Amino acid sequence: MSSKRVLTDRGSAVPALAEAFREHGFEGASLTVLSKATGLGKGSLYNFFPGGKEEMMEAVLTDIDTWFETAIFSPLERATDPAAAVTSMIEEVTAYFRSGRRVCLVGCIGLNASGAAFADRIRRYFARWIAALADCLRAGGVTDPVAAQLAEEAVSGIQGAIVLARALGDEAAFLRIVQRQQSILIGGMIARG
Template identity: 75%
Template sequence: MRRVLTERADAVSALAEVFREHGYEGASLSLLSKATGLGKGSLYNFFPGGKEEMMEAVLADIDSWFATTIFAPLEQAQDPAAAVTSMIEDVTAYFRSGRRVCLVGCIGLNSSGATFAIRIRSYFARWISALVQCLETAGVPTSPAEQIAEEVVSGIQGAIVLARALGDDAAFLRIIHRQHSTLLDAIARMPPQSA
């Protein structure tokens, strides 16, 4: 039996999965209605701005999860090695070991990306910045920290695409493991910080 959605927030995860599977352009109101169990009128009641407002709500939800679970712990890391390990574990679980596409990345690549460009840019910029901050806390100089952070974020995104394209979840896990090693190696090369 389908759960009855009584609040706007209840619909967001169902909407996200439709956008992940069909993209922004391919996510018809019929598909969105079916996934949420809401009639089109109820969808518009919750989201008067239509599909664009639905996508904004989904992106805000993703941003909130990443801000809380990924970005803030990196930015406030007392133990950088533990923070990057936690990031890798959480990202692996979030993308379900490569089986779940990165909606932010997908939207950024297609024509609807222009509509959501500021939010997409902010997501990737904050992730890179948070990693840089964590690496700097470990003593990694800014320039190499920026390079490593860009490579790690692009490696994670590329791993998702490659795993989906090849139908090989193990490829995602291998690449994620290498990104984790890159981060830990950079941290380990730094002399211990004096208290």
């Protein structure tokens, strides 16, 4: 047991909040929705998040940042086997985004005005992802401008795969597109490594 408190701390509500924001968006996720999603009354939510919905979203984004940092960004940067690290990244994002059934909350809220309050975090998330992937590609022997371009296209490609798979209701489309991205990334390294 790493914590003295056994349940119902602020952090344990965050995953349910994240899922509700993903499914309904920031404006669509009313406090009634968030209350049902977490199983907590409005009073409890405001006890944990005095800043209301905006603070809830901030907590969710922080949680997402932490997860990606440990599961995606850091492994890419510390990779001893860059090709394996790329493969692992694709596997992790495929599981995380549930083959496109689960949207990328960071990407989604960046698309409309409700995300203006989080613009900096959104920008840093994508910049960080691209930088970490480019780092990995450089470790795999890809020269500098090409690494940045390949990384940008791969991260963009994953986002596009989510949009398309959701729109078509076709998880296979997500898998095809990200597998193709994986091939391009690894192919780029083999060609120069």
